[in-house]
Amino acid sequence: EVQLVESGGGLIQPGGSLRLSCAASGFTVSSQYMSWVRQAPGKGLEWISVIYSDGSTHYAESVKGRFTISRYNSKNTVSLQMNNLRAEDTAVYYCARSLTFGDTAPGYWGQGSLVTVSS
Amino acid sequence: DIVMTQTPLSLSATPGQPASISCKSSQSLLHSNGNTYLYWHLQKPGQPPQLLIYEVSNRFSGVPDRFSGSGSGTDFTLTISRVEAEDVGVYYCMQGLQLPITFGQGTRLEIK
Numbered sequence: 001e002v003q004l005v006e007s008g009g010g011l012i013q014p015g016g017s018l019r020l021s022c023a024a025s026g027f028t029v030s031s032q033y034m035s036w037v038r039q040a041p042g043k044g045l046e047w048i049s050v051i052y053s054d055g056s057t058h059y060a061e062s063v064k065g066r067f068t069i070s071r072y073n074s075k076n077t078v079s080l081q082m083n084n085l086r087a088e089d090t091a092v093y094y095c096a097r098s099l100t101f102g103d104t105a106p107g108y109w110g111q112g113s114l115v116t117v118s119s
Numbered sequence: 120d121i122v123m124t125q126t127p128l129s130l131s132a133t134p135g136q137p138a139s140i141s142c143k144s145s146q147s148l149l150h151s152n153g154n155t156y157l158y159w160h161l162q163k164p165g166q167p168p169q170l171l172i173y174e175v176s177n178r179f180s181g182v183p184d185r186f187s188g189s190g191s192g193t194d195f196t197l198t199i200s201r202v203e204a205e206d207v208g209v210y211y212c213m214q215g216l217q218l219p220i221t222f223g224q225g226t227r228l229e230i231k
Contacts, residue, residue: 035220037168037220044211044222044223044224044225045160045162045168045211045213045222045225046222047219047220047221047222050218050220058218058219060219061219094167094168099170099173099179103156103215104215104218104220105156105158105173105213105214105215105220106168106170106213106220107158107170107173107179108170109167109168109169109170110167111167112167
């Protein structure tokens with residue numbers, strides 16, 4: 001069974017940094033495309049980053065240069081390093097896995113981790 | 120970026136009656152490999168999204184057969200043949216053809 005468990009969220013001041021982790025089970029993260037998708041309070045879904053099985057990464061313009069997605073094969077985890085956080089980054093952050101190999105689109109979702117950027 | 124537009128944005132449905140949601144993309148979602156990368160997700164209250172339909176019309180594992188997807192190119196529809204109380208939530212269409220992956224605004228379904 002595919003399971004994704006996010007951790008690392010919390011309250012952080014504007015300009016600060018935070019690292020989210022996504023622990024995967026039921027598959028190996030290196031064999032699938034792994035994404036982060038966020039949802040601001042009361043708003044819709046926004047894709048922000050993906051790491052492909054070959055290790056290449058892509059980002060939404062809204063986070064490019066500030067966020068970094070990484071993969072740790074030995075721990076079967078994916079992380080999202082978030083720097084220079086802004087109030088508009090406040091959201092629930094979901095880790096997601098592609099449905100099948102080669103398919104970028106999220107098919108499996110974690111429970112989410114809330115990040116609040118506020119002074 | 121591909122823009123996804125859903126209508127209606129809210130829907131009040133009667134149990135046992137059908138309901139449908141439309142999703143239009145700003146460009147065709149047909150890939151050169153013949154697949155069309157249109158998906159439907161449901162986010163129930165207080166829960167993460169869950170996949171319902173992939174590649175236009177394929178039901179994900181465990182999804183009841185009252186849910187169906189149809190369409191091609193730029194026009195797609197999610198249909199619930201007989202709405203049940205457990206179907207309440209926000210429905211999102213999503214395109215996976217190209218980055219950035221984009222979602223529709225969401226359609227909130229409530230039960231009368």
